[in-house]
Amino acid sequence: MTIAINLSDFIPTTGNDFLHSFFETFAASKREYQFVFITSAVSYKKHPDTKNIVRVVSCPRMNNPFFWKIWLNYTLPGIAQKHKADLIIQTANVCSFRTRLPQFMFISDLSFTLFPAFFKNKQYRFLKKNIPAFLNKAAGIVTASDFLTRELADRFAVETKKIIRFQITPSNDYEPANWYEKDLIKSKYTEEKEYFLFNGEIHPRNNLVNLLKAFTFFKTRQKSNMRLIILSKAVADDDPFLEIFNTYKYRKEVNILLDLPIAETAKIIATAYAFIYPTLYDAMPIFPLQAMQCDVPVVSSNVGAIEEMTGNASLKTDPDNFEDIANKMMLIFKDETQRNKLILNGQPIIEQMRVNNPNEQWWKIVEQAMA
Numbered sequence: 001m002t003i004a005i006n007l008s009d010f011i012p013t014t015g016n017d018f019l020h021s022f023f024e025t026f027a028a029s030k031r032e033y034q035f036v037f038i039t040s041a042v043s044y045k046k047h048p049d050t051k052n053i054v055r056v057v058s059c060p061r062m063n064n065p066f067f068w069k070i071w072l073n074y075t076l077p078g079i080a081q082k083h084k085a086d087l088i089i090q091t092a093n094v095c096s097f098r099t100r101l102p103q104f105m106f107i108s109d110l111s112f113t114l115f116p117a118f119f120k121n122k123q124y125r126f127l128k129k130n131i132p133a134f135l136n137k138a139a140g141i142v143t144a145s146d147f148l149t150r151e152l153a154d155r156f157a158v159e160t161k162k163i164i165r166f167q168i169t170p171s172n173d174y175e176p177a178n179w180y181e182k183d184l185i186k187s188k189y190t191e192e193k194e195y196f197l198f199n200g201e202i203h204p205r206n207n208l209v210n211l212l213k214a215f216t217f218f219k220t221r222q223k224s225n226m227r228l229i230i231l232s233k234a235v236a237d238d239d240p241f242l243e244i245f246n247t248y249k250y251r252k253e254v255n256i257l258l259d260l261p262i263a264e265t266a267k268i269i270a271t272a273y274a275f276i277y278p279t280l281y282d283a284m285p286i287f288p289l290q291a292m293q294c295d296v297p298v299v300s301s302n303v304g305a306i307e308e309m310t311g312n313a314s315l316k317t318d319p320d321n322f323e324d325i326a327n328k329m330m331l332i333f334k335d336e337t338q339r340n341k342l343i344l345n346g347q348p349i350i351e352q353m354r355v356n357n358p359n360e361q362w363w364k365i366v367e368q369a370m371a
Contacts, residue, residue: 002034003366004085004101006076008059009040010068011092011123013109014201015144017233018286019091021171021262022358027053029359036083038076054083065126073098087369093127095134102139102369106166108284110151111205115281118205132156139369144168144284145305151283164365167356168286173262176295177270185271189255195227196329197272197296199265199287200279202235202256207278207301209241210322212248214278217326219250222333226273228254231265270294274332274339277301278319285309289353292346297339299328313346 005023009016020039027035027050034052040059056079060071077099080088088096088103093110095103112119112127119127135141135158142164143149149165152158177185186192196215200206208230215228228250235242235258245251257268269275275291277300285306288298298314300306307316315328315338332339 001087001366001370002036002083002085003087003089004036004038004080004083005089005091006094007037007039007091009092010059010063010071011094011127013092014111014282015108015168015284015286016091018168018284019106019108022168023089024050024053025171026359026362030363034083036079036085038079056083063122065122068094068126072096077101087366090138093131093134095137097133097137103137104140104142104365104369105134105138106142107148107152108144110148110155110283111281113151113155115205118203118281138162140164140365142166142365145308147305147308148283164368166361166365167353167358168284168289169353169356169358170286170290170293170350171262173266174269174290174293175266177267181267182271185267189229189257189268190227193225193227194273195229195255195271196274196276197229197231197269197291198276198278199231199269199290200277202230202232202239202241205279205281207280207319209244210319210325211276211278212245212250212254213322214276214325214329215254216250217323218329218333219253221326222330224333225253226333228276229268229272230254230256231260231268232256232258234259266290266294269296272296274299274329276325276329277306277314278317278325279303279306280319282306288314289350293350295343295346297332297342298346299325299332309349311345311349313342313349315342 031052036054038056038058060067073096076096088101090103091106112124116124135156141162144166149163153160269291275296275298277288279301282304288300288310291298292313300314301319302316317328318324
C-alpha cells in the first residue's frame with residue numbers, strides 16, 4: 001500500500017510542525033508500507049528510520065486561489081497517480097475534487113469562521129467558499145478535539161459519524177529537565193534568571209500584545225527579575241508585533257528566539273517557570289501539552305479546545321483581559337503549592353494520552369479509509 005500525505009502549507013494552519021514530525025514517526029512505525037510526502041519544503045526534521053518515504057517538494061507557484069485550485073485538482077492527483085498511491089491524507093483544510101482516491105482531511109483549524117482578520121482576504125474567501133465542498137468530498141474527517149467535532153457539526157452540518165477523533169500526543173522530545181540542564185539554559189538565555197515562556201506563532205491569534213501588557217503589569221506589581229521568552233518558528237521583518245516590541249518598556253527582559261532545533265526548544269520549555277498561552281483560538285493545543293509533558297505549569301486561555309484538553313492542569317484566564325493574565329502569572333509566581341499542584345494534575349493527562357498510541361490510532365483511520 002502507498003499513502004500520499006499532503007503536508008504543503010500554502011494556507012497556514014495550526015500545528016504544521018507537529019504534523020510533519022508526527023507523520024515522520026508514523027511512517028517509521030509502518031515500514032512495510034510506502035509513503036509519499038508532498039511538502040512545500042524539506043527543512044523539517046527527518047526521522048532517521050523513514051527510508052520508506054518518497055519526498056516530493058511541490059506547492060502552488062503563486063499565492064493566488066486560481067493556482068491553488070489548479071494545484072489541488074491537477075498537480076496533487078498527478079503526483080499521487082505517478083507514485084501509485086492508494087489513499088491521500090490532507091492536512092491543510094483542503095481537498096482535491098479531481099481524484100477518485102479516498103481522501104481523509106485532518107482539520108486542525110477553523111478559526112477563519114470566527115476571526116477572518118487572522119487571514120489574508122484571498123485565503124479567507126477561498127476557505128469560506130470551498131470548505132463545505134471539501135468536507136463533503138472527503139471520505140472521512142479527522143480532528144484533534146471534541147471542540148472541533150462540535151464546530152464541524154454545528155457550522156457545516158457534517159455528520160458526526162464521518163468525523164474521527166484523533167488524540168494528539170507530544171513527541172518524546174519533550175521531557176522534564178534536570179537541575180543541571182536548567183542551569184545551562186538559564187545561563188545561556190536569561191542571565192540565570194527564572195522566566196515565563198510562550199511558544200507558538202507570532203500571529204494575532206496568539207495575543208502577544210496582551211502578553212506583553214500582562215508582563216508589564218506583573219513586573220510593576222512584583223518588582224521581580226523574572227524574564228519572558230517567546231519561542232517561534234519565524235517572524236517577518238515587517239510584522240506589526242515587532243514594531244510594538246521595539247518600543248516596549250521591558251524589551252531587554254524579553255528574549256524572542258526563532259527557529260531553534262527541537263532539542264533546544266524542548267530544553268527551553270522544560271526549564272521555564274511557567275508556560276503562558278493567552279491565545280484567542282486553538283483547536284489543537286499541542287504547545288500547552290508539550291509544556292505539561294515537561295512538568296511545567298500552564299496558564300492558558302479559556303477558549304477553543306484548551307480547556308477540554310488541559311483540564312485542571314492549567315490556570316484558565318480571559319485572553320482579552322491582560323490584567324487577568326497578569327493576575328494568574330502572579331498567582332503561580334507567589335504560590336509554590338499551586339504551581340506544584342498544576343504540575344501534578346498534568347501528569348495523569350499526559351499518561352492517558354500515551355496510552356492511546358497515536359500511530360495505531362492513525363493506522364485504524366487508514367484501514368477504515370481502505371475499507
